[in-house]
Amino acid sequence: MTANVKVSIKNLYKIFGPAPESVLEHAKNGVDKASLLDQHGHVLGLKDINIDMKDGEITVIMGLSGSGKSTLIRHFNRLIEPTDGQILIDGVDVMTLSADDLRKMRQADMSMVFQKFALLPHKTVLENAGTALRVRGFKAEEADVEARKWLDRVGLAGFEDHYPHQLSGGMQQRVGIARALTSNSAVMLMDEAFSALDPLIRTDMQDLLLELQKELHKTIIFISHDLDEALKLADHLVILKDGEVIQQGEPQNILLNPSDPYIEDFVSDINRSRVLRVRSVMQPLKEAASSTAGNVDYNDTLEDVISHSDGDTTKVYLVMHEGEPVGTLCMKDLVRALVPRVPSEESIRS
């Protein structure tokens, strides 16, 4: 994929404390989070973050609690001011915007979905969904038309006149998504948008998001602490630990080549056969393929192939992509890919 970079973060630092500027130098010189707190009394929130987010892709930022995910996502629309660094949106540095321009950008270019929904409790579902347009000064009727359309799209037709507290958590978050979609912004920020929902509803919502994304092609920045969710949604995965990016890239690639014991440990619990895809473990096509046991699709999961093969590890499949043969898949490679690289002995997470 050669999409343009839509949002770009360069050398971003965030330090919490009474005089962040004074300790910025130390942070830049590589003083780590613990000693910055011990010796200088400041919390290192984010350290030297560089991420490029491409147009029309879902970038998932993943990390455990306290790793700085919420801090990072709030920098995109400057709900939090960075201590140092650049935030470029379509090449424009958000830091140079005046208060007025910043507000216009928040109104039109970015929308946000929140972990705790953050709907206005005294407004109906319809009014909530139309928030962005109402804020921009659209007439109520115009806002309602748009809002109705998107409520319908997220499966909430018929609930327009309800109040948020009359809806379940899953439905409230659908309103949250409709509210973000109604603003018609190119960038959508989602801070642990599905974390407060129970697992089944969460899966539904992930499917809804993927389905919407297929037709809308927004630039979505999604925060998650759940690796399964991250792998399911991400086109680009960023792994954050203690305010630092420790690996980023194509999710399949991270899974197969974790660069850090922390990530190895992280990915070792994952159901790899369901996440890994044929394209990640196949061999590129060399001349004429010898006898194959059949065709599999480039984007099939390994699980699909295993059920296809009845567990026979001697088989070799031909991999098809958009009707063309593009490679071969040995069942042996597949099985090998299912075993994570030996995670480090002492568990990082404990």
Next chain:
Amino acid sequence: MAFYDSLFDSLGLREWCGAGDKGGPMTMAELLAKSKGTTATEETSALTLPFPSLDNLHAACEAIPRTRDMTSGVENFFLSIKSSLQFVLDPLTQPLSWLLDGSIWLFIAMPWWLLIGITLVAVYWITRSRASTILVAVTWLFLAFIDHYDYAVQTMAIIFICTGLSVLFGVPIGIAMSKNDRLQKAVIPVLDMLQTLPSFVYLIPLIFLFSVTESKLYGIAIILYAIVPVIRLTDLGIRLVDQDIIEAANAFGMTARQKLLSVELPLALPNIMAGVNQTIMMSLAMVVIASLVSAPGLGVLVLRGINNLELGVGLVSGFCIVILAILLDRVSKATLARVDVSQDS
């Protein structure tokens, strides 16, 4: 010979104190002593050691002022700033007198059935509660039946105006406080003082400034006393608005004004209404006391009961005040409940 003479002598301050010539008016203690036929120079021991108060020290040393001098000093200070204060405050507060007099006149002039009718419609419209409306109707008919209608109307008119003005000024002050920590720090001690000062003490400086016959005197006293809870709870209510929702408002690019009007005030409304409820109850309490400074209404009857020992008059009007209090409380609570229902989260 006063007890502390020797003290001043030993400190060598006799010169500074001046000669023992005791001129000027006598203190109360001296007067009493004189009337008893004893002299103030009694033999003293450690058991009768007098506290070194201003009066006792003055007895030994002329140069030290007496307590009476201090109180008259305070009085003189007030008198000296009185005219300039009056010059500023009188025209500023004049509309309050007009409002109070006007509304009392209007409410009394209205035929009883019209006033009760309007009240009932308004109560139903505000509370949407049939029970509250019936309570109001029964209360008013009862008050009218026992010929306390006029007094009760006067009391209600005063409460109506004073509560209205308290909300008018209190809510903006509360909003400003919630937006500015330094202002909040400065205003809270003032509110504490207004709330803890015994209600009679309020009246004293006001009596100095305005003539007792002017309605604004009691109007100001009531408003100063009753405005405190609206201010406090507006400030609190806005500060307590869910930060996640504020963040959402910011993320969608709301201006400060949009945020205030469409998020903060509506979400703070239950708290503000709780403040209004307290304000109403406090103005009712104050309007009774304010009858001391010519506020009309049921308080006048209570006062008459006390002054003339007309036990029945006092008790019946006291009872009327209680049922007015219940009524005001119920109606404002019903309004609060109605505001709350639509935003239970």
